[in-house]
Amino acid sequence: MRRKFTFDDKDLSDEDPKTELEEEQKLEVLTKELAQVAKRQMSIIGTIHEQRNILLALAAKAGVDAHEEDSEIVI
DSSP states (O other), X not given: OOOOOOOOOHHHHTOOHHHHHHHHXXXXXXXXXXXXXXXHHHHHHHHHHHHHHHHHHHHHHHTOOOOOOXXXXXX
């Protein structure tokens, strides 16, 4: 008894040049969105660092011993 199995990948069988162009455009849009998200994240991280420095300065002025821990963020 012999069986023949076939695999039909519709994503690959229906390829046309227009689809490739659309995919490139989608990739370009996603790349731009990712860059914007990265800028927003860096802005948020900068704000957090500024707030932290303000809190440390206030703590020092109030006489609270606020020791810094190594909390460097690596991106």
